[in-house]
Amino acid sequence: MWKRMTAIWLLVRNDAKRLWFALRHPDSPAWLKAGTAVLVLYLVSPIDLIPDALPLIGVLDDLVLIPMAIRWMLARLPAPVREHAERRAAGRTGAAR
Secondary structure, X not given: OHHHHHHHHHHHHHHXXXXXXXXXXXXXXXXXXXXXXXXXXXXXXXXXXXXXXXXXXXXHHHHHHHHHHHHHHHHOOOHHHHHHHHHHHHXXXXXXX
């Protein structure tokens, strides 16, 4: 399980930072919080679409579905929340450009 989570983290590191900052924004939508909770539950759950017992294919579904779901959620954020998350993830904390 740790190998799987490490591989997923390497793929989604930057997107996960943006998602974290978007979640912490006061205007983040409720669907983002619910979607993130479902995504985390899917990641740690032993129930998968394709069982992990299959050597390569079982882990491959997580390596594809998790990054796609995160990017899908980030793409649907309201513009102010998205811009705030991108600024914070890039290390720019100032509000003015």
